[in-house]
Amino acid sequence: MLSKIGPIPLTEYIDCLNAKNFNRDMAVKYTKKIYDKDISDVAKLHIFLVNSNVYREFEKQNPISKTAIQALKTYNPREYFSHYTCRRFYKFFAFIDVGEFDQLTFLMTAEHIHHIYPLTYGGTNKLENLIYVSEFNHKLLHKNPLENIEKYDFQAIDYLWYLYSKKLPELISKYNLKLTFDKSSSFIKNQFKNCIEEEMKIFYDYIVALENNKQQKYY
Known part of the structure; x- marks a missing residue:
């Protein structure tokens, strides 16, 4: 059984995933990608997370405008961040329950x-x-x-x-x-x-x- 994820004790790491509004699937996928650890068994027992994918729910309720999609073709990533992403992120931050x-x-x-x-x-x-x-x-x-x-x-x-x-x-x-x-x-x-x-x-x-x-x- 895992006791740590990197230098973080497992129980605290699970709390970290909860704070990120991850569901079980997201938690397992994230840990595999970022730490190369499989926590699927731990997730079944200990992760009491949101049922939905908070990112997907936000995207569903707040689709990107046609103007913003068009801007992807003309703006570099930094310009796009300044003109579009900042406002969208503030909206997302208000959407999630922190x-x-x-x-x-x-x-x-x-x-x-x-x-x-x-x-x-x-x-x-x-x-x-x-x-x-x-x-x-x-x-x-x-x-x-x-x-x-x-x-x-x-x-x-x-x-x-x-x-x-x-x-x-x-x-x-x-x-x-x-x-x-x-x-x-x-x-x-x-x-x-x-x-x-x-x-x-x-x-x-x-x-x-x-x-x-x-x-x-x-x-």
């Missing part, structure tokens, strides 16, 4: 739309490749040394979610943070940002080591 939380904007305000797999390396403007993040988290995600490899971009998102949502008590103890959770305190925010940045550096070192080991075995 409740009161957004784990990637804890103590910060979401203000950037991030391409998980960057356009520069072949990423797309599809909703599945976009996430709403704070400026701090946006910069942090772009520090990924393996940003050109799609699976590590998605793993970075998953791990950042894990830090904010599940590992917080451990971080408070590890870094001896004296948090009062006063959202107006810039000192507390900076303290918290520093520890998140350090943890992501550890994660980036981890995936680089994984990739190096894989290449050494190949050769």
